[in-house]
Amino acid sequence: MNTKSIAQLALEQGGGIVRFAPNWVPRYYCVPGRRIKLHPDDYYALGSNRGGFDERWFASTTPADNGPLTAPNEGMSFIVLEDGGKTQKILFRDAVEELQGKIIGERLWNQHRGWPMFSKFFDNMGPLPHHVHHREQHAKLVGRRGKPESYYFPPQANNHGGDFPFTFFGIEPGVTKETIRETLVNFTKGDNKITNFSRAYRLEPGTGWDVPPGILHAPGSLCTYEPQRNSDVYAMYQSLVGDQIVQEELLWKDCPPEHKGDFDYLVDVIDWEANTDPNFVAHHFVRPKFVRPQEEMDGYIDKWISYKSSAFSAKELTVLPGRTVTITDAAAYGLIVVQGHGKLGSWSVESPALIRYGQLTSDEFFVSEQAAKAGVVIANPSPTDPLVMLKHFGPENPDLIL
Numbered sequence: 001m002n003t004k005s006i007a008q009l010a011l012e013q014g015g016g017i018v019r020f021a022p023n024w025v026p027r028y029y030c031v032p033g034r035r036i037k038l039h040p041d042d043y044y045a046l047g048s049n050r051g052g053f054d055e056r057w058f059a060s061t062t063p064a065d066n067g068p069l070t071a072p073n074e075g076m077s078f079i080v081l082e083d084g085g086k087t088q089k090i091l092f093r094d095a096v097e098e099l100q101g102k103i104i105g106e107r108l109w110n111q112h113r114g115w116p117m118f119s120k121f122f123d124n125m126g127p128l129p130h131h132v133h134h135r136e137q138h139a140k141l142v143g144r145r146g147k148p149e150s151y152y153f154p155p156q157a158n159n160h161g162g163d164f165p166f167t168f169f170g171i172e173p174g175v176t177k178e179t180i181r182e183t184l185v186n187f188t189k190g191d192n193k194i195t196n197f198s199r200a201y202r203l204e205p206g207t208g209w210d211v212p213p214g215i216l217h218a219p220g221s222l223c224t225y226e227p228q229r230n231s232d233v234y235a236m237y238q239s240l241v242g243d244q245i246v247q248e249e250l251l252w253k254d255c256p257p258e259h260k261g262d263f264d265y266l267v268d269v270i271d272w273e274a275n276t277d278p279n280f281v282a283h284h285f286v287r288p289k290f291v292r293p294q295e296e297m298d299g300y301i302d303k304w305i306s307y308k309s310s311a312f313s314a315k316e317l318t319v320l321p322g323r324t325v326t327i328t329d330a331a332a333y334g335l336i337v338v339q340g341h342g343k344l345g346s347w348s349v350e351s352p353a354l355i356r357y358g359q360l361t362s363d364e365f366f367v368s369e370q371a372a373k374a375g376v377v378i379a380n381p382s383p384t385d386p387l388v389m390l391k392h393f394g395p396e397n398p399d400l401i402l
Helices: 003-013 092-099 106-112 136-142 177-185 263-269 280-284 369-374
Strands: 017-020 024-027 052-058 078-083 086-091 117-122 149-152 166-169 199-202 208-211 300-306 313-319 324-327 333-339 341-344 347-350 364-367 376-379 387-393
Touching: 003 017, 003 078, 003 086, 003 092, 052 333, 078 092, 086 092, 106 369, 117 333, 117 387, 149 300, 149 313, 166 208, 177 263, 208 280, 208 300, 300 324, 313 324, 313 376, 369 376
Parallel strands: none
Antiparallel strands: 017 078, 017 364, 024 052, 052 117, 078 086, 149 208, 166 199, 300 313, 313 387, 324 376, 333 364, 333 387, 341 347, 341 376
8 A cells, every 4th residue: 555545544533633652752861750651661752861861752753863873754743544443553644645635734734845844742851951952944954843832731741740840041130241152151061040030839739830932941840731832943052950960962062064063143143132021921931811702612621722823733632431522623633642541533533551662552543624624523531530632733723722
């Protein structure tokens, strides 16, 4: 069976909704927080030299940038087709290139020629180093896109807070560029103490943050749902986290060759005005907002959980126990089921208790624009347990009017 027929059959089989295989991504500089339902024996399934699985990527057409040991298609989502007792897979990227507007909608295909975002679970036991995702003008110098992202902390994935459930954001007003430059010069001298000049905020499950490119941030140890632009561009600006040394190569990651060793360039990557904003919380903290008035939502609760960026948006949909609802959206979206079981169109869906590495699941799907506009029938047969899913959308969602 050729690639084209796999993509078409998968879309037809699900009535415009396709199923994904779990997409696990290791990070060699991280210790897994063990809240993303992977079997305890499998967090280091690729070997200690690759690091532990502390990320699961959703609806991704973006390869992970994990250095020279990165496996082919690492970070890329696969659509699963089960037909006639056979299981076949196709890269989501290839399916989008073939089906184009039939799966992501003509608006996104015409504007982006692909699916321009992905989401993930980030699940680390400790905090990440203070780092930055490049703005467009710096990212394009190395052939990449600038990377805005956002955070939401699902209660279902945060049975514990990890070692440090606080995130450093930005730079304290009044700190000079010379001071930050000095911390970068001192990167190889041990602890460069860059977070001395930042502020940590306690993380609260059920809320989130908006993080445009150019803002320094050291994500804390809550398990985080992260909608973001389809880019893996970054540079680490903190040299020591706890007892873990950050390799110098990560300071210069995604730096043009002609600027390697140029600390002024590293400072220029920082969006200084945004980092020193005295009203940082007001501009970047995200508390969920109802999609529509509560009295209009019969049998379900729909909330915006990411709504400050034009590059993507996200919702948390809860279908109440014993209810069947029809949900319409104006755009295509990926989704991950985080609680309960039920039906999503013709698909049986569930949030598994435990997943072996390489095992297929029924918790991640992609809904085409046509199916989303027609309305997806979602049934929750449980008499007690809500059916909860997180939905990630591409740029400029027509429904996002707050």
